[in-house]
Amino acid sequence: MEKIIRKNIDTLELPFASGFLSEPLKPRENIHLLGTRCLNCGVVLLGSRDRCEACASPMVKIIQLSRRGKIWSHTVMRYVSPWPFAIPNPHQPPMPVAWVQLPEGVQIISRINCNPDDLKIGLPVELVIEKGWEDETGNDILMYKFQPEKKERK
Numbered sequence: 001m002e003k004i005i006r007k008n009i010d011t012l013e014l015p016f017a018s019g020f021l022s023e024p025l026k027p028r029e030n031i032h033l034l035g036t037r038c039l040n041c042g043v044v045l046l047g048s049r050d051r052c053e054a055c056a057s058p059m060v061k062i063i064q065l066s067r068r069g070k071i072w073s074h075t076v077m078r079y080v081s082p083w084p085f086a087i088p089n090p091h092q093p094p095m096p097v098a099w100v101q102l103p104e105g106v107q108i109i110s111r112i113n114c115n116p117d118d119l120k121i122g123l124p125v126e127l128v129i130e131k132g133w134e135d136e137t138g139n140d141i142l143m144y145k146f147q148p149e150k151k152e153r154k
């Protein structure tokens with residue numbers, strides 16, 4: 001009990017890395033992943049960048065990426081994942097992981113919140129922002145993953 005009270009007063013919710021999540025960080029349902037669109041060659045990259053990694057142009061624009069996409073390819077990780085997932089790592093294998101294709105043309109690697117048997121190419125998925133882990137001072141680190149898109153109700 002004492003630990004819970006102290007945590008509510010002193011801890012923050014922080015993004016897993018700078019320049020990857022739109023702000024504000026509340027409500028989480030409104031957060032978008034950020035991307036960089038190159039105004040020279042048109043490539044879209046995950047995260048905020050000063051220049052294009054494809055053509056090195058500094059003519060780039062930071063954009064909000066769509067919260068919905070489709071699984072382009074997938075696998076099930078059966079080892080403990082590397083940074084930025086692993087500091088410290090509360091996630092235990094097996095973990096569904098996929099390349100998610102977003103409408104902007106970028107593919108990003110993400111954990112998928114589903115049963116490994118439910119993974120399939122073309123599956124519509126939506127962004128989820130949630131606590132990924134706690135840092136060494138007890139702050140909640142917000143991480144992204146995707147989950148199968150929930151059907152719209154009429």
Ligand SMILES: [Zn+2]
Pocket residue numbers: 038039040041042043052053054055056057
């Ligand atoms: Zn470029």
